[in-house]
Amino acid sequence: MNVIKIPFSAGGLGKTKGVEEGPDAIIAATKDFFSTEDDCVPSFEVSSVSVDQSNLESTNERIVAKAESVMKETDGAVFLGGDHSITYSLVKAFASVHTTNPGIVIFDAHADACTDFSPPTHEDLLLALVKENIISSATIILVGIRNLHPDELEFLQRHKITYYTMKDIANEGKEEIIDAVMAKAKDFGSLYVSFDIDVLDPAFAPGTGYLEPGGLSTRELLFFVHKLRNLSNWKASDIVEVNPSKDVRDLTATAAAKLLVELSSNTIKNEVQ
Numbered sequence: 001m002n003v004i005k006i007p008f009s010a011g012g013l014g015k016t017k018g019v020e021e022g023p024d025a026i027i028a029a030t031k032d033f034f035s036t037e038d039d040c041v042p043s044f045e046v047s048s049v050s051v052d053q054s055n056l057e058s059t060n061e062r063i064v065a066k067a068e069s070v071m072k073e074t075d076g077a078v079f080l081g082g083d084h085s086i087t088y089s090l091v092k093a094f095a096s097v098h099t100t101n102p103g104i105v106i107f108d109a110h111a112d113a114c115t116d117f118s119p120p121t122h123e124d125l126l127l128a129l130v131k132e133n134i135i136s137s138a139t140i141i142l143v144g145i146r147n148l149h150p151d152e153l154e155f156l157q158r159h160k161i162t163y164y165t166m167k168d169i170a171n172e173g174k175e176e177i178i179d180a181v182m183a184k185a186k187d188f189g190s191l192y193v194s195f196d197i198d199v200l201d202p203a204f205a206p207g208t209g210y211l212e213p214g215g216l217s218t219r220e221l222l223f224f225v226h227k228l229r230n231l232s233n234w235k236a237s238d239i240v241e242v243n244p245s246k247d248v249r250d251l252t253a254t255a256a257a258k259l260l261v262e263l264s265s266n267t268i269k270n271e272v273q
């Protein structure tokens with residue numbers, strides 16, 4: 001599986017210093033996983049995007065160029081951040097390569113649709129994707145939300161964006177929620193999935209910028225991932241906001257590595273089909 005490191009932290013408004021170490025920490029933590037949970041041997045071809053921490057715009061251009069070339073060549077690539085602002089450029093590339101009804105599922109505690117910054121940061125990337133018509137609001141699904149700013153709530157409601165909160169997941173059950181997510185996502189022409197590691201509860205992923213209590217367990221996230229892997233339109237993914245400088249015994253990097261390993265099984269399955 002193609003894994004592309006994007007060691008960028010400058011899209012985090014100064015609050016994400018340390019996430020540039022995330023990609024290497026995640027890759028390093030994969031070495032103790034001998035197999036995926038369905039007995040595939042994980043194998044990664046790692047490359048990276050060179051970033052300029054002082055220049056968000058030129059870095060965004062480089063991310064788009066690299067992501068477009070990777071996505072044209074192969075399905076199943078996973079991009080490792082870095083702060084969540086990289087998803088703006090990654091989805092831009094995704095939508096330019098997969099032009100027919102592209103859709104995204106974002107696992108995140110947050111909606112990232114707050115203040116309108118230019119260029120987009122990790123606090124407003126969803127706002128930018130919708131405002132710039134890169135992705136239709138009808139093909140966006142958020143999962144794991146649990147701390148919406150009133151402006152974000154208004155934004156989600158105004159654009160009729162589908163989102164499932166942690167409370168929805170707890171009350172309705174993860175089976176109900178994943179069925180609803182898949183019923184919608186299966187009709188996307190192509191699917192991109194973004195994992196902000198803060199969708200996990202801080203007990204499972206303490207090494208990230210914003211600790212939001214009441215999140216998913218690692219097992220629950222893997223449940224969602226194993227189900228989603230059945231969607232053949234899933235083209236690419238990212239894992240972002242892992243911050244080794246805030247981590248505890250590499251828990252967060254290891255959880256992200258486990259996620260990466262399970263995603264690699266998806267690629268193997270697609271290649272066999």
Ligand SMILES: [Mn+2]
Nearest residue numbers: 109110196198
């Ligand atoms: Mn987040």
